[in-house]
Amino acid sequence: MSPNPRRPGSAVTEDARPLGVIAGAGRLPVVLARVDHDARPLAVVSISNDPQPELRAAADVFRHLSVGKIHEMLGVFHDAGATELVILGAVDKGVLFRPKQLDWLALKILAQAKTRGSQSLFHAIADEFEARGFTVADQRTYLPPLVANAGALTRRRLGRAGRRDAEYALRLAREVARLDIGQTVAVKDGTPVAVEAMEGTDAAIRRAADLAGGGIVVAKATRPDHDFRFDVPTVGLDTLGVLVEVEASALVVEANRTFVLDRDELRERADANGLAILAAT
Incomplete structure (x- = not known):
């Protein structure tokens, strides 16, 4: 062993x-x-x-x-x-x-x-x-510094239309998670563009951009009774790289229910590329 x-x-x-x-x-x-x-x-x-x-x-x-x-x-x-x-x-x-x-x-x-x-x-x-x-x-028991607190994680703030897309995307992502399909949804201009299934977050983001181009708003969420012993939704530099690559507008995650890796570098890169990231309740 x-x-x-x-x-x-x-x-x-x-x-x-x-x-x-x-x-x-x-x-x-x-x-x-x-x-x-x-x-x-x-x-x-x-x-x-x-x-x-x-x-x-x-x-x-x-x-x-x-x-x-x-x-x-x-x-x-x-x-x-x-x-x-x-x-x-x-x-x-x-x-x-x-x-x-x-x-x-x-x-x-x-x-x-x-x-x-x-x-x-x-x-x-x-x-x-x-x-x-x-x-x-529960995974959060051993990695509490990674848990996202409520609020903006970047300098950029969303305008009225962006906030509407973020709220809508998060609502859809929670419903998709409740149905045990996936955790990620992409929205643009009030229109659902892509829903994650087995392919994973990054592939779903790329598919959304292929369909709708830049400016998508991506939300990642969990079901109400999500079991954090087995999975905590996680965002880090890899996902950020995909969001920047496809010129996404924003990423919204759930506060207290998401891990954020490399937070300082994530914020710096997101700010440099005009990407908004927020943790919502």
Whole structure:
């Protein structure tokens, strides 16, 4: 399992249990690894196609597994003594269409889910994990500095028409999320242009721009009963780069329900490109 030496200053009391981390793609797992958790050790299972070396170096126990190998994954955490888990990073949902890559426990969870929408799958996973003695933590518990507070995140303010588009886009995004379809909607001049499904936020933004050109307003939202143990909508420099590329007008996210990565650099780049970003309640 590739146990690593303790990090400097990471003396652990005898009753300290490792935090189990299911690490998908993207920056969030690495950000977690950088945070001081009072010397709590980390047992990491990476399910990303390209595990990040920094994450491997920070972990006390590290394994790289396919996203569909859930039984083996829980075995790693059991052997490490971890009972609390946190799931961070993007997960390849395409595995749902590749059943040969799913182990028997993944197939069991899939059969128990009411639908194959994200929230239904997440609840089925949580039920199975809890039945096996594991708890899954709200991601915001371990990354509070990333949570967006209400208000403008950039200097630019929207005019009356822009505010109308932002309010409308957010309302639509919340409804799309409630239906467990996706989280992102793009609007231009009061017209819905694109709705995210399985392709992801960045692809939906590009599709909207292909249809409507520049000036789109993008909203990203969650359903009212969203389960933050499995997913916190996240915006960062990658999404900003796409918004700038397509000459979007604004991005609106939900306050207290969204992670913002690299906030200072995000603000600086958005301001330089005349993009408004706001966190709404």
